Amino acid sequence: MAIEEIEKYSLPDSVWDIGIYDAHCHPTDNYKRLPRGLQQMRASKLTIMATRLDDQEKVHEAASQFPDRIVPSFGYHPWFTHLLYTSQQAPTSKYDHYRAILFPEPPEEFLDLLPDPVSLESFITQLTTNVKRHPHALIGEVGIDRSFRLPKSGKQISFVESDSSSSSSDDDAKSEASSCCGEADQRILSPFRVTLEHQKEVLLAQLGVAAKFERPVSVHGVQAHGVLFQIFSELWAGVHIPSKKEKNREKKLLNEERTESSDNSPRPPPFPTRICLHSYSGPPDQISLWTNKRKIPAQVYFSFSIVINKRYGDKFNKVVQTVPDDRLLVESDFPVAGERMEWLHAEIVLRVCEIKGWGVEEGAKILKNNWHEFVYGHNDWN
Ligand SMILES: [Zn+2]
Structure with a gap:
């Protein structure tokens, strides 16, 4: 949605x-505005997503500077996966790389515009470093986007800092800000897309880091709801999913083992155990698939934003109604901290509470609990 369309909603002080x-x-897409933006806002915490090579460090810095307000999330968004090569060896030329992962096959003049790709392995090393630096960092924004097409200019979609000039009012942000995840169609796009196989490889490598360090993941999915469900459910393929009874028995055994040996560390689960489908736009009847623990034994959350979800009309109401109360999250998905982000927080909270039939304070308490469970929660695997 255009930044001018954001309406002024507010919440009572008791809710803040x-x-x-x-x-x-x-x-962090408008990084220099962040300190002042945070001052203007009353949200308790922002879960800030990294998306590409050049914003991981910004998210790290922001989280280090404002540890009480910001929870960092490091990851590589599907819109930029073409800039990574997944092989061990560097491709012999960027032309070979892009021809292998883009379709339909682009002409040489288009490939001339694209930079040399970077190795996925080096990105995963950087991701691991960031995750170790921040014990509560999430993995994200990761995912699959089957509708995304590369910009015609060959330049990656990125955002001009809104505060390079001396002035820094919200109106400056107006002309320059656009949501990373919602407004691709405002730009002139080429017909070239990234193959699903390539996007999947980049996603799976990052899910591996999430599993290893037991971190929640924030997932983007556009025209890929079935595919994403398949990718996640396949992570558990061939793995015995213990029943509640078996889990309790195992827990008991594990406790006994722990008292016998000095090893007190719980076994890390082999897969990410907390997953958020951000700005969820899938069909309502898929929700019960994601929350079926026999298929995906993780806590799956569904998050909603005004920026993306408002345009879904009646479907939005149906989806929010269907999501279990304890799996609902709210988000702004917005690239500028400040009063507009606050209006978006207020509006999404009001909308969700209205659809769910919650009082606003009651809803705020539920949403707060859900966010804490998603970000800091224990895993349910062992
Ligand atoms: Zn996003």
Whole structure:
């Protein structure tokens, strides 16, 4: 949605006192505005997503500077996966790389515009470093986007810093800000897309890091709901999913083992155990598939934003109604910290509470709990 369309919604002070938790946003896209933007906002915490090579460090810095307000999330967004090569060896030329992962096959003049790709392995090393630096960092924004096409200019979609000039009012942001995840069609796009196989490889490598370090993941999915479900459910293929009874028995055994040996560390689960489908736009009847623990034995959350979800009309109401109360999150998915982000927080909280039939304070408490469970929660695997 265009930045001018954001309406001024507000919440009572009592709700801000309970706390509003943004599960997914991108204010490092307008990094220099962040300190002032945070001052203007009452949200308790922002979960800030990294998306590409050049914003991982910004998210690290922002989280280090404002540890009470920001939870960092490191990852590589599907819109930029063409810039990574997944082989061990560097491709002999960038032309070979792009011809292998883009379709339909682009002409040489288009490939001339694209930079040399970087290795996925080096990105995963950087991701691991960031995750170790921040014990509560998430993995994200990761995912699959089958509708995304590369910009005609060959330049990656990125955002001009809104504060390079001396002025820094919200109106400056107006002309320059655009959501990382919502407004691709405003730009002139080429017909070239990244193959699903390539996107999947980049996603799986990052899910491996999430599993290893037991971190939640924030997932982007466009025209890929079936595919994403398949990718996630395949992670558990061939693995015995223990029943509650078996889990309890195993827990008991594990406790006994622990008292006998000095090893107190719980076994890490082999897969990510907390997953958020951000700005969820899939069909309502898929929700019960994701929350079926026999298929995906993780806690799956569904997060909603005004920026993306408002345009879904009646479907939005149906989806929010269907999501279990304890799996619902809210987000702004917005690239600028400040009063507009706050209006988006207020509007999504009001909308969700209205659809769910919750009082606003009651809703804020539920949403706060859900966010804490998603970000800091224990895993359910062992
Ligand atoms: Zn996003």
